Every structure is written in structure tokens, then in C-alpha cells.
Amino acid sequence: MLATVGWCVALGGTTALDTLASQAFTGGDRRTVSIHLQRCVVLLWLLFVPVALLWAFIEPVLLFLGQGEKLSEDVQAFLRILILGAPGYIGFESLKKYLQCQGIMRASTYVLLAVTPVNFVLNVWLVHHTPLGLLGSPLAVATTYWLCFVLLIVFTCISPTHRKNDTWAGLQPAIVFDIRSCFSFLKLAIPGILMVGTEWAAFEIVALAAGRLGSLPLAAQSVIMSTDQILNTIPFGIGVAASTRVGNLIGARSAEGAKRASHASALLSVIVGSIVMLVLIATKDVFGYLYSDDDDVVHLVSKVMPLVASFQIADGLAGSCGGVLRGQGRQHLGALFNLVAYYVLALPLGITLAFHPNTHLGLQGLWIGQVIALFIVGLSEYAVVWGGTNWDKEVQKGIERNEAEAKRRQLHERLGIDSEE
Incomplete structure (x- = not known):
């Protein structure tokens, strides 16, 4: 439940691309769409830092709220591992919006369909067939998020529609960090x-x-x-x-x-x-x-x-x-x-x-x-x-x-x- 609310940084923050990237795509200067994407990823990574700190030290908070010691300890251990997948999750959600604003709606669906069985196998293997036990689950999920991000990058690079749209302006940190x-x-x-x-x-x-x-x-x-x-x-x-x-x-x-x-x-x-x-x-x-x-x-x-x-x-x-x-x-x-x-x-x-x-x-x-x-x-x-x-x-x-x-x-x-x- 705590993780679900924490992921709102990605799901809510990327809504800025619904506005900026979708309007820029048809507004004349298509290259700015990729600038919005890069800025989105970097800023949401930074916005996630307070959430990551809360997750990493959540045990005293849960104890204060009256939760059991063992439960609080397990939740903190679970979330600390899940933090590893956060940059991948944010990157995947941002890149998904970047493609959607160009009318490329199916790419993320194909990636998720491909990764879902991998996620299932990883969970079963890490939880039941390694010493990790419970902690195998967040490791499987974190790995899955990075896999989704990497596969969507590959899909984007080989997509003929994306190349035709000509929205990629290259990595431009100076413009991305414009105040x-x-x-x-x-x-x-x-x-x-x-x-x-x-x-x-x-x-x-x-x-x-x-x-x-x-x-x-x-x-x-x-x-x-x-x-x-x-x-x-x-x-x-x-x-x-x-x-x-x-x-x-x-x-x-x-x-x-x-x-x-x-x-x-x-x-x-x-x-x-x-x-x-x-x-x-x-x-x-x-x-x-x-x-x-x-x-x-x-x-x-x-x-x-x-x-x-x-x-x-x-x-x-x-x-x-x-x-x-x-x-x-x-x-x-x-x-x-x-x-x-x-x-x-x-x-x-x-x-x-x-x-x-x-x-x-x-x-x-x-x-x-x-x-x-x-x-x-x-x-x-x-x-x-x-x-x-x-x-x-x-x-x-x-x-x-x-x-x-x-x-x-x-x-x-x-x-x-x-x-x-």
C-alpha cells in the first residue's frame, strides 16, 4: 500500500507530458518533445528522493502508528529493495507518455505483455527457490521495472513511426535544466x-x-x-x-x-x-x-x-x-x-x-x-x-x-x- 502511493510520483508527475509533450508534438517544434521527456525523467527522479528516504527509514514511522515490530521491520526491508526499481519505473512511465503523445499507443502494451511472464517467473524463483524469501518479491519487481524501461527504449529506437516523427533532439542537459x-x-x-x-x-x-x-x-x-x-x-x-x-x-x-x-x-x-x-x-x-x-x-x-x-x-x-x-x-x-x-x-x-x-x-x-x-x-x-x-x-x-x-x-x-x- 505504501509503495502504491509512492509510485504516484511517476504516474502523477508524468501527466505534465500529457500537456507539454502532446501540445508540442502538433505545435510546430517537434524536437522539444524529447526535451520535455528528458526534463521529466530527471525532475521526477529528484522528486522521488524524499519518497525513497521515507521508504528507507519507514520502520520508526510504522512503529509510531502502532504497527507490530516484525511487520514494520519487514516493510522497511521490502521498500528498501523496491527503491532500486524506482528510476526504471519512472523512466518507463515517462517514455510511455512520450510515445503516447505521438500516437504510438501500443508500444508499452507490447513491452508489458512480454515482461509479465518474466515477472511471474522471477517472483516464484526468488521467493521460493532462493534464501531471499519475502525479499525476493521486491527484487523481482525492481528488476521487472528496469527491464520494462530498457525494452521500451529499444522499441523506441527501432520504431519507424518514431523515426518518422523526428522528435528526438539528442541529449541536451543544458536545455533540460533551464530554470x-x-x-x-x-x-x-x-x-x-x-x-x-x-x-x-x-x-x-x-x-x-x-x-x-x-x-x-x-x-x-x-x-x-x-x-x-x-x-x-x-x-x-x-x-x-x-x-x-x-x-x-x-x-x-x-x-x-x-x-x-x-x-x-x-x-x-x-x-x-x-x-x-x-x-x-x-x-x-x-x-x-x-x-x-x-x-x-x-x-x-x-x-x-x-x-x-x-x-x-x-x-x-x-x-x-x-x-x-x-x-x-x-x-x-x-x-x-x-x-x-x-x-x-x-x-x-x-x-x-x-x-x-x-x-x-x-x-x-x-x-x-x-x-x-x-x-x-x-x-x-x-x-x-x-x-x-x-x-x-x-x-x-x-x-x-x-x-x-x-x-x-x-x-x-x-x-x-x-x-x-
Whole structure:
């Protein structure tokens, strides 16, 4: 759980490329796309340093929070090894965004399909057939992350589409570390981290709270969370497509096209969310048997499943419209909506409903809070996309971003030529 929240530095920070790289790709100076990539990797490596320090010395923190000594010691040992894979993970996520903004969407999928069986074999071998035991798992995962990064680099180098796009400007550290450009990147990356991290952390808090309800609610929570994580890949995928498409169209100075793409992604997410909702409601009484043969667990899952089904449309809107906001460069709005919806309203309400003597709704109470949060986030983001966006202004902002970055790159290149002369 701690690792999942920590990876938000990569998943959230790379959303800056949804804005900068996708707009630069169609905005005229394609070479700046690779500059954004290099800056992203370096800055996110630096941003991960505080997380790595926390992971490396997490044992006293866990003891302070009341966790057992053996558990705290094992978690710290686990995370210390996982740190080794962090640069590879960040590099893979950054390079994936770099390719996606160019319309190369399948490369990372092919790499993951190739690496998944390797990851499985490494885990089994290191955990069960070496003295490492538990610590073999983070070593396998860290190795897998680096393997993903290296294979994606190879795929990028041999991709004819990438070569045709002509986005690679070579390694240019002087331009990458330009102060104003770094600041512009961080203005998007940090809200992106908050946008992703606040939502993930909220669901992990619900999981922790469910553990205090007892073994039965915890078992049902595991079923529900596993299901929700799988289903969330659908709106997440729509959001990835939306951020790339909207960013490309803004870079191409097509305000009307970006607007249509935004509404199309929202409509698609509503249609898909409706289908998923109907399937979950129709199968709620037997769904739990996919995970457990305990009738009590299945019965509790059936009571909570209508709540999970009810927010599928809202979750779809949050995923698709969140992607639109990232394409525009308005990650701060997504972070703000999440903070208010989850931490001001949903979590306090859900925990109260779950544990207060007058209500004592248990697991249902926790998920009522999450339903409210997702509806607030989804409808708020859709309101921004539908009526709160001046698309001509977003295009103008994209023009200004691209021109400023292009001028800085050309200036650095000119200074380099002059110094050589």
C-alpha cells in the first residue's frame, strides 16, 4: 500500500507530458518533445528522493502508528529493495507518455505483455527457490521495472513511426535544466502528483478502515477493491486517449476539435460506465464467488456491490474528464476536486457512517462516502469540460507554451554554437 502511493510520483508527475509533450508534438517544434521527456525523467527522479528516504527509514514511522515490530521491520526491508526499481519505473512511465503523445499507443502494451511472464517467473524463483524469501518479491519487481524501461527504449529506437516523427533532439542537459522550463514543468507535475495521489490514498485509507471492522468486512473489501481496480482501467484508458487527443488538438490550434474530442470521451465513458453498472447489479448476488467460496463474504459483497455499481458512470466521467484537464494543463483543478471531495467530505462521512454507534453501517458506510466523492469529482470535472472551458484561450495558452520552449531551445543551441566558435 505504501509503495502504491509512492509510485504516484511517476504516474502523477508524468501527466505534465500529457500537456507539454502532446501540445508540442502538433505545435510546430517537434524536437522539444524529447526535451520535455528528458526534463521529466530527471525532475521526477529528484522528486522521488524524499519518497525513497521515507521508504528507507519507514520502520520508526510504522512503529509510531502502532504497527507490530516484525511487520514494520519487514516493510522497511521490502521498500528498501523496491527503491532500486524506482528510476526504471519512472523512466518507463515517462517514455510511455512520450510515445503516447505521438500516437504510438501500443508500444508499452507490447513491452508489458512480454515482461509479465518474466515477472511471474522471477517472483516464484526468488521467493521460493532462493534464501531471499519475502525479499525476493521486491527484487523481482525492481528488476521487472528496469527491464520494462530498457525494452521500451529499444522499441523506441527501432520504431519507424518514431523515426518518422523526428522528435528526438539528442541529449541536451543544458536545455533540460533551464530554470524557467523546469519551473513550468513542476507547475504541472506537482498538481498531477496530487491529482493521482489523493485519490489513491483515499482508497487505501478505506482499506485500512475496513481492516478495523473485522476479518469478514476485510475479506469483502478485498473482493471489492480488486474488482474496482480492474474496472478502473476502462475509464483510465479513456482518460489516456483523451489527454493525448485533446493535447494534440490544442497544439494544432483546433479549439473546436479539442472540444469535440472532450465531449466524445465523456460520452464514451458514460456509455461504458452504464454497461458495467448494469452487469454489476445483475450479478451482485453471485459475484463474490469469483473470489471466495465463503457464503458470508459473498453475501456482504452483494450488499455493497450496488454502491460500487452506482458510481461507475461518475468514475467514468472522472477518468475521461480528468484526461481532458491533463491535456489542457489544468491538473490543479483535478487535485482540488479530489482534496475537497475525499478529505473534506467523503472520508469523514464514510468513517462516521461505518463506526458511529447510531449508524454503524460498517463496510457499506465506508463505500457510501466513496460514492459521494466520485460523483462530486466526476460531475465537477465534467462541468469544467462542458461549460467552464474557453477553448480558444486554451489554444492560445498552448501556443505561448510551445513558443516559449522553442525559443529557449533555440537560444541554448545558439549559445552552444557561439561558445564552440
